[in-house]
Amino acid sequence: MERYGDDVWNYAFFLTSRFDQADDIFQDVFLKVYRSMFSFRGESSVKTWLLAITRNVAKDHRKSAWARRVLLMATIRRTETASSTEKEVLSRMVNGDIWKAVMDLPEKLREALLLYAHHQLTVPEIASMLNISQGTVKSRIHRARAKVPAMLKDQLTD
Template sequence: MAFEYLKSISGGMDKNAVLEELMHVYGDDVWHYAFFLTRRKELADDIAQEVFVKVYERLYSFRGEATVKTWLLAITRNLVKDHWRSAWMRRVIPFGLRRRADGGPSAEAEAMGRFVAEEVWRIVLELPRKLREVLLLHAHHQLTHTEIARLLSLSEGTVKSRLHRARAKVTQRLNEEGAQ
């Protein structure tokens, strides 16, 4: 979905249809990014919903300086930051991640693959927020260094450095846990 697609709104396209398309195309990315930052499903649900409310209100203000995906992730990040700064959040002590109880694996290979993926995500979630966020934006959302730098208001060199440190820490932790 490109900027031209959003510009077509003024050409008579229904604002609700555009929002529905944005939610369909980018809804999972917004939710996963919110969850990755907050580590709470319910809060990620609320933030993702609020992101699309803000998008609906500001749909005509999209300037096209970044991709639509980067714009949505920036809104998501700002809403998470607003939540962290809120007085309510400072009074509440967040609890750790709750693990889902999945059903039994259908095959040994599938079980091992899931185990490895869970371990990697657990290690990534334990990274400091600055490293975790850059790694997620690059690996999961496939943003470029330039897009990440714009989104986080950092230099590209800082993004590259944080990405390198994040990968090194994940590799080090995987090697440590593999040796045990």
């Protein structure tokens, strides 16, 4: 958890764009890992395995009726909570122009780019994790890299 905890939380945040959901997903991932450590077959790196679990937990979280109700209530009653220093730093990064552009990418492009550039997974690891071909991974990374500068240019001209 100490070694990959930041990667898991950051990936959960990139998938959800919400601090509270990232916290919940983070906890669920490590509970799931603790309960099923024996299922790790060593076919991929531990980091790839953890990020795949994070992706699946985030997907399940989005589908749950409980999460939909919580999101609706959070939208209705937006309250400010004290953030940790770490979260404030991440928040400043996310508010930056580059991170805003990355977060505005379509989910498939954003996910491939973040796994490659931020989490430093290889193309084969990403392909295996997302259950898509390596060519599709390369295409998504290429398209994401092309879109970000175009989005930044559009922001500057507005």
